[in-house]
């Protein structure tokens with residue numbers, strides 16, 4: 449039995465969807481811990497801010513089973529960064545199935561449910577972080593962004609940037625009261641103008657748009673510190689104006705020959721090259737440490753160019769965002785393109801057949817785009833998953849064609865479309881949701 453408010457998505461016999469409320473907090477966190485084993489007690493966990501809104505948190509119950517069999521939720525991103533703009537996006541998250549109920553189709557049903565709700569809510573995109581990379585391709589999500597992880601040796605040489613030494617860096621305990629507004633303002637500015645250049649935003653960038661997400665982001669439970677100190681912040685300023693920040697934690701380890709501490713930097717934002725240089729100069733030289741590790745940085749982050757010896761920082765590139773076009777026409781018309789383009793795309797979408805069809809995409813470089821359904825042959829054909837991979841501009845259609853995932857029917861159109869779909873700034877989300 450489904451209530452009328454829920455999409456009518458079939459489930460295996462004995463299961464039913466149920467909207468959850470605040471009263472289900474304990475059951476939701478318990479299910480999450482079944483899916484993602486944790487050493488934190490349930491009593492402790494439910495005292496911390498829950499990041500989801502209950503209107504978008506949905507459980508699955510099983511006949512004769514205590515607690516939830518499965519759960520999923522989504523964040524209502526109204527300003528998810530797409531090339532040249534933003535689009536409403538359902539940020540899928542908290543997907544979990546109790547181990548006793550796995551591999552019976554519950555995830556499949558939850559995805560159908562989520563996509564139906566995205567369509568209903570007018571969200572042309574869905575995006576997610578994948579716990580395991582093989583899970584979501586089958587549902588039409590394409591790997592759309594990578595991030596780069598670095599381990600920077602203490603004192604690593606950095607190129608000079610004129611003006612960097614006119615900056616000061618203030619270091620403090622990080623708190624929402626002290627730094628919430630500053631972080632939000634600088635984070636937003638960095639997404640809108642990542643290189644300080646107007647008109648070129650960072651796709652995939654998104655704000656912690658809800659009160660629940662803000663509260664969750666700033667919560668700093670000792671259980672999440674992995675033996676490190678509480679969260680600290682370095683704010684870089686020029687003439688008294690904040691121009692960037694980094695959130696970090698240090699950990700001190702003593703060995704026979706002395707200190708071998710480490711620093712772990714999470715989010716780093718800098719609005720220009722001089723601010724980035726000043727900030728990284730501090731982050732790469734904490735006393736009593738031997739190295740600084742980074743978490744989510746864009747693959748084109750300034751530090752990758754500032755390091756004189758980038759190879760020594762052991763760069764590791766990992767998948768960041770996965771994107772799914774929920775409404776192909778609206779999504780294609782809802783971003784900008786980096787070159788003039790007029791191309792027809794035959795798109796297959798087995799999961800949302802209403803998307804299957806041929807689309808004529810016309811756009812001016814960094815200007816307006818239109819996308820119309822047409823009949824007849826197409827220049828290129830591809831699955832909706834590959835469109836998701838290319839959508840944020842970080843995956844070339846040519847590279848997908850090289851793997852047999854895009855087919856060119858009209859000679860020359862692949863190169864033009866690939867140039868148009870690309871974007872000068874690498875896509876990424878700076879935080880995992």
Ligand SMILES: CC(=O)SCCNC(=O)CCNC(=O)[C@H](O)C(C)(C)COP(=O)(O)OP(=O)(O)OC[C@H]1O[C@@H](n2cnc3c(N)ncnc32)[C@H](O)[C@@H]1OP(=O)(O)O
Pocket residue numbers: 483484540541542543544545546549550551552553554555556557576577578579580582583586
């Ligand atoms: C956006 C996020 O929240 S990411 C978090 C995802 N959650 C987790 O990783 C927590 C631990 N894992 C789980 O809770 C579950 O195993 C889930 C959610 C990954 C899968 O749930 P299930 O209900 O077992 O999936 P379901 O039965 O619908 O499987 C659908 C298909 O996906 C495949 N699949 C499911 N999980 C995985 C996986 N981890 N790796 C590869 N394939 C998978 C199944 O084999 C099945 O394939 P088939 O259609 O070819 O038969």
